[in-house]
Amino acid sequence: xxxxxxxxxxxxxxxxxxxxxxxxxxxxxxxxxxxxxxxxxxxxxxxxxxxxxxxxxxxxxxxxxxxxxxxxxxxxxxxxxxxxx
Numbered sequence: 570x571x572x573x574x575x576x577x578x579x580x581x582x583x584x585x586x587x588x589x590x591x592x593x594x595x596x597x598x599x600x601x602x603x604x605x606x607x608x609x610x611x612x613x614x615x616x617x618x619x620x621x622x623x624x625x626x627x628x629x630x631x632x633x634x635x636x637x638x639x640x641x642x643x644x645x646x647x648x649x650x651x652x653x654x
Contacts, residue, residue: 579637581645589645598653605646612639 593601619632 579640579644581648582641585642585645586649589642589649593649593653598650601646601650605643605650608639608643608646612636612643615639 589601589604592604615632615636619629619636621627622629622632
């Protein structure tokens with residue numbers, strides 16, 4: 570895993586879609602947009618951590634797992650936001 574790909578490389582998982590659809594229903598579009606912004610920030614931070622860990626020949630699997638999860642969540646939010654006006 571390169572860690573440098575687009576945040577949209579992942580397909581949203583059903584569990585993420587359900588979670589964010591519920592968030593949209595309860596808190597509105599602005600809440601989803603804030604969540605996406607936060608996830609994009611955390612993704613960037615973890616990609617940097619991954620690069621640092623790889624450079625230090627350190628343990629990377631947990632960081633890679635978190636990056637995958639952030640990408641899946643971002644994909645779910647984006648899919649939901651694209652469906653609504």
